[in-house]
Amino acid sequence: MKNLLLILVAFCFSISKVFAQDDLMKMLEDETKKDKKKEFATATFKTSRLINGHSIENAAAGVLDFKISHRFGMVNKGGYEMFGLDQATMRIGLDYGISNRLMVGVGRSTFQKQYDAFGKFKILRQSHGGKGSSPLSISAVSTVMLKTLKWEDPTRKNYYTSRLSFANQLIFARKFNEGFSLQLMPSFIHNNLVQGSTDPNDIFALGVGGRIKLTKRLSFNAEYYHVLPISVVEGEGYMIPGTKNSLALGFDIETGGHVFQLHFTNSTGMTERNFITETTGDFFKGDIHFGFNVSRVFTIKEKRKKK
Amino acid sequence: MDQFRITKQLKLMTMKKIIFLSFFAALAVLSNAQNVQMTKTGKISFYSRAKAIEKVEADNNEVSSMLNTQTGQFVFAVLIKGFHFSSALMEEHFNENYLESNKFPKSTFNGKISDLSAINFTKDGVYAITVDGDMTMHGVTKKVSTPGSITVKAGKIAAFSKFNVKLKDYNITVPSLVADKISEEIDVTVDCKYEPKS
Numbered sequence: 001m002k003n004l005l006l007i008l009v010a011f012c013f014s015i016s017k018v019f020a021q022d023d024l025m026k027m028l029e030d031e032t033k034k035d036k037k038k039e040f041a042t043a044t045f046k047t048s049r050l051i052n053g054h055s056i057e058n059a060a061a062g063v064l065d066f067k068i069s070h071r072f073g074m075v076n077k078g079g080y081e082m083f084g085l086d087q088a089t090m091r092i093g094l095d096y097g098i099s100n101r102l103m104v105g106v107g108r109s110t111f112q113k114q115y116d117a118f119g120k121f122k123i124l125r126q127s128h129g130g131k132g133s134s135p136l137s138i139s140a141v142s143t144v145m146l147k148t149l150k151w152e153d154p155t156r157k158n159y160y161t162s163r164l165s166f167a168n169q170l171i172f173a174r175k176f177n178e179g180f181s182l183q184l185m186p187s188f189i190h191n192n193l194v195q196g197s198t199d200p201n202d203i204f205a206l207g208v209g210g211r212i213k214l215t216k217r218l219s220f221n222a223e224y225y226h227v228l229p230i231s232v233v234e235g236e237g238y239m240i241p242g243t244k245n246s247l248a249l250g251f252d253i254e255t256g257g258h259v260f261q262l263h264f265t266n267s268t269g270m271t272e273r274n275f276i277t278e279t280t281g282d283f284f285k286g287d288i289h290f291g292f293n294v295s296r297v298f299t300i301k302e303k304r305k306k307k
Numbered sequence: 308m309d310q311f312r313i314t315k316q317l318k319l320m321t322m323k324k325i326i327f328l329s330f331f332a333a334l335a336v337l338s339n340a341q342n343v344q345m346t347k348t349g350k351i352s353f354y355s356r357a358k359a360i361e362k363v364e365a366d367n368n369e370v371s372s373m374l375n376t377q378t379g380q381f382v383f384a385v386l387i388k389g390f391h392f393s394s395a396l397m398e399e400h401f402n403e404n405y406l407e408s409n410k411f412p413k414s415t416f417n418g419k420i421s422d423l424s425a426i427n428f429t430k431d432g433v434y435a436i437t438v439d440g441d442m443t444m445h446g447v448t449k450k451v452s453t454p455g456s457i458t459v460k461a462g463k464i465a466a467f468s469k470f471n472v473k474l475k476d477y478n479i480t481v482p483s484l485v486a487d488k489i490s491e492e493i494d495v496t497v498d499c500k501y502e503p504k505s
Contacts, residue, residue, distance in 0.1 A: 024343065024373050025382045025417050027504075031347065032371045032384055039388065043403050060395030178409055216404045217482070254404075256485045257396060299361075302393040 038130030044137065044175040044183075047259040047295045048095060048103065048120075050209040051223045051248035052267055052275040056137045056173035056183055058120060059097035062301030067093040067107075069270045069293040076286030084290060091270040096300075111269045118143035126174060136174050143167040145273050162193035167272035169207075182210040187225065189277050200236045203277045204228040217254040221263070223247070225276045239277075246279045250291075261293040342377040344464050346370070349499035351385055353472075357490035363397065365390040372499050374464065379423035381438055381466075383416040383497075405479050406445055414444040418451075426457055433458050438468070445477045455497070468497040 045055035048065065059065040073087030081087065093107030093116075101122040108115055124138040145165040151158045166189070173183035185207030194201055209223035225246045231238045250263020266281035266288055267274065281287030349370030355363040367389040373382050387408035392398040402408040418440015420426070426434040434457045442451045455468030472493045474481060481489045 024375055024380050025415070027343070028345075028371055028373045028382050028384050031345070031373075032386075035347070043399055063395055216407075255482075256400075256488065297396050299394045299396070 036129050038127050038133055041126035041128075041137065041175045044126070044173050044181045045211055045221075046219060046252045046254055047261070047293075049261070049293060049295075050183070050211075051221055051250050051261065051263050051293075052246065052265060052270060053185065053207060053209070053223060053225070053272060054120065054139075054141050054169065054171060055209070056122075056139050056171050058101070058103040058122060058139070059095045059297065061097045061100045062299060063097045064298045064300050065095040065097075065105075066296045066298065067091075067095065067293060069093070069291070071265070071268055071270065071289040071291035074281060074287045074289055075264075076288070089268055089270075107271070109270055109274075111274060113148045114269075114271065114274075115146045115148065116143055116271045136172055139171040139173075141167075141169045141171065143169075143272050145271050159193075164192045165273040166190045167276070169272065179213040180210070182208075184208055185225070187272065187276055189273055191273065191277070194240065196241065198236050199240050200231055200233070200238055202232045203238065203240070204230045205276045207276075211252070219252045221248075221250050221252055221261070223249075227276070242280060243277060244279050244282055246275045247283045257297055259293075259295040261295070263291055263293075264288050265291060342375055343504040344374040344376060344501035345504040346372050346499050346501050349383070349497070351390075351495065351497050353390075353493050353495045355488075355490045355493050357488055361394065361397070361488070363392075363489055365392045365398070365401065367391070370497075370499065372466075372501070373504065374466065374501060376426075376428045376464070379420035381416070381418050381420060381440065383414075385414045387412055387414060405474075405481075411444070411446045414442075416440055416442045416451075418442075420457075421452075426459075428459055428464065429462075431460050444472070445479055447477045449476055464501045466497065466499045466501070470495055470497075 043057075045057045047055065048057045048059060049055055049067070069091040071089050073081055073084030075083045077084050089109065089111040091107050091109040091111075093105055095103055095105035097103045103120045104118065105120075106115070106117045118141055120139060120141040122137065122139050124134050124136065126135060126137040127133040143166065145167070147163045147165075167187060169185050169187040171183055171185050173181065175181045187205045187207055189203045189205070191201050205225045205227045207223065207225040209221065211219045211221045213219045223246075227239045227245055229238045244266060246265065246267045248263050248265035248267065250261055250265075253260040253262070265275075266283040267279040268281070268289060269275055269278060281289070348368060349372045350366065350368050351370050352366040353364065357363070367385060369386065369389045371384045374380070387406045388402060390398070390401065392401065418438045421437045421439050426436065435454070436457055437452060437454050439450070439452045441448050453468055453470040455466060458465040458467065472495055474491055474493065481491070
C-alpha cells in the first residue's frame, strides 16, 4: 500500500512537471494562433513577365526593374544566318513599382520602332488565413503602343492616331504550391489602323501560362495565347491573315538581383499587340526565335521599416 | 469485521492523501502559470557581416516569447515571414530560397535559463544569464547555449541576447554566385520586453 502511494505521489508530481514544461511552448502556440494574420501568396512567378507577356507579379513599391529583352532570328534559317543568331530584335524597358499594387512601365522596341507604356494594377491578391482570403490573384494591365516607322505612303493623309494600338488584359493567377503556378489572361487588343479592309481592328485572345519550379532558382515556363473567333464587325476576320497563335517555352534563372529568362517562341515582337496579333511564325515548322529577357532590379526607395 | 473497518479507513486516508496531493500538483501548475511572462512584440534582428554593397539585414518586431520565472523555462516562436528587409527582393529571396518559409514558416526556441538562482526577479538589476535549449530553424533542430542578460526594472522584465548562427548548421546554403554578399555566419540580436501573462 505504501509503495503504491509513493508511486502515485511520484506520478502526480511528474505529471505536473511534464505538464508545466510542455505547457509554456503550447501556451505560446495557442497565443500566437489566436492572432493569425492573413498571408498573401508571394512569388507566384519570378518576375513581372512570364515570357513575352505579363505575369501576375509586379515590381515592389519603390523598385525599378530594368529589362532588356532580345529575340534572335528564326532557328530554321540555316547555317548562313547562324540559325537566327545573326538577326535580333530588342526591347529596352523600365518598370517601376509606385505602390505594392500599382506598377507602371515604358519601353522601346526595335521591332517597328515602337514605344510602349503600361499601367498594371493588382486588383486582388491570393491569400490564406484570416478574414476574406482569396484563392486567386487578379491584375489588370493596360498598354498603349506607338509605332514610329515612316509612313508607308507619305502622299496620302496620315493621322498620328493611326500609329496607336491598345491592349487590355486581365490576369487571373493562382500559386497552387511552391512548385506550380498557373494563370489565365483574357486579352483585348485594338489597332487603330490595320492593313487590309477586312482585317479586324479588335482582336480578342485568351492566354494561358504557367511555371513549374525545377529548383529553388530555376523554373520552366510556358505561355500560349489563343486568338478567339470573335469578330466585332461583320465581314471582318477575327485574326489578321497569315498570323498564328503565340507559343513560348522557356526557363527562368534567378541569380541574386537578376532574373534571366531564356526561351523559344514563334513571336518576334515583345509587346502585346506584336505577339498576340502579329505572330507570323509557325512554331511547329521551326519558325522559332531563341530569346532572352534580363531583369535587374534596383531599390530606389527603401521600404520604411516597421518600428 | 474490525479488520474490514481498518482497511476501509486506510483506504479512505489514502484517497484523501491522493486527492490532496493531486490538488497540490495542480496548484503547482497553476502557480507556474502565474509566473509566466509574455510578449508578442519582441524584436529579433539579424545582419550578415559580409562586405556587400547592399546590407543584408532584417527586423522582426512580432516575436512571441514566454518566460517562466519560477522554472526558468524560456520559449520563443518567430514567424519567418515577419522578418522585413529594406529591399523587397532580398525579402523574397530570404523567404523563397534561403529559409523556405512556406515549408518552414516558424522558427522556435525551447530552453531554460541555466543559472536561474542568480536572478532576483523582484530586485532591479541586470543579470547575466546563459540559456540552453533547442533551436529549430529551417526544419533543423540544434542544441544551443547562448549568453544573454535579464534586466529587471520596476518589476518589468526584459531579455537581451546577441549570438551567431552558422547557416550551414541549419542546412541553409548560399550559392557560390552570391557567396561574397552573404556571410556564413549571421549575427542575431534578441530584444524582448515582457509583461506578466494575465
